[in-house]
Amino acid sequence: MTRPTELDSAVAEIIFLGPNAQITLGELAKRTRASVQEIGESIQRLSMLGYPLNPKSDSIERLPIHTINTQELEASLSSWRIGRRIEWKLHVHSTQEEMKKLCQEAPDGTVLLAETQDFGRGRLGRRWFSPLGGIWMSLLLKPSWPKSHQILPLALGAALTKAIRATTGISTSLKWPNDVTIQSRKVAGILSEATYEGDKLGSVIVGVGVNANVGSTTLPKGLDRIATSLSHELRRDVDRNVLTLRTLEEMDKTYRIFEAGQGTELLNDVRQVCSTIGRKVEVTTTGGHFEGEAQQIGGNGQLIVRLRNGETAQFYAGDTVHLR
Ligand code: BTN
Secondary structure, eight states, X not given: OOSHHHHHHHHHHXXXXXXXXXXXXXHHHHHHTOOHHHHHHHHHHHXXXXXXXXXXXXXXXXXXXXXXXXXXXXHHOOOSSTTSSEEEEEEESOHHHHHHHHTTTSOTTOEEEEEXXXXXXXXXXXXXXXOTTSEEEEEEEOOOOOSOOTHXXXXXXXXXXXXXXXXXXXXXXXXXXXXXXXXXXXXXXXXXXXXXXXTEEXXXXXXXXXXXXXXXXXXXXXXXXXXXXXXXXXXXXXXXXXXXXXXXXXXXXXXXXXXXXXXXXXXXXXXXXXXXXXXXXXXXXXXXXXXXXXXXXXXXXXXXEEETTSOEXXXXXXXXXXXX
């Protein structure tokens, strides 16, 4: 075993996908070729990710978990391309990284879901906390539409906003570029990573993270002020199968429109759910912080801001804070 992810993944699979509800630490050590101490450390890490484990003197007992049911998903999904192949894993480092391994051979529209990640990645190099109960997935897109993909992640953010709204009834909105928020607190986000051949778009790996059934007390300190979860807002768990299905179907519609070259339609969708337009904002980019009023989203997905000095700036990437 080279890094904790592989050991944790093997331990979690033996415990949660195996036939027995209880297993000794010695047996786990033997089957993973790790020491009993390493097994103890692994169990601690898995507990921090929300796996319900009941330690006994020399063994470990599992409590039931509800995983995403990919068979049900495949059977119910009615889509054009997204979800034509669906992969599921219990525990990974990051689904983005797993998808990169499949990228060459996997078809356009492949989806890879994991129950937990120990190194979920967010935008701008941030970490994305990914315990049990969320929806953590990556979509592989291989668009044939040769134009810039700028509008695509933004429009997929709009699709996610709509899917969450339709499934839960919660009033969600999209904060530019692609944070789904509930009353200013972030509930979901999108990380889009593209490859180019010259200026032609190659493949795009779209990472989607939704804090679905994540207890607000599980969120790391400090994050609970700026982030929320659907179960916290609703005071009950959401059906992750239903929400995943709806999200894939909404994203599939968006992808189809993108491939048909109808960017204006996508732009209208984004403008409809985007709460940034008309707000006083602070935009943070690699070039610094800028304050002004967000006026519109341009045809390439850029945020058009009238700065405090009266000049107009166009931001193609960055992060926004709504000031009021
Ligand atoms: C953001 O910063 O808002 C984007 C968060 C994206 C998180 C998801 S979870 C599934 C996929 N795998 C990752 O490592 N990140 C994305």
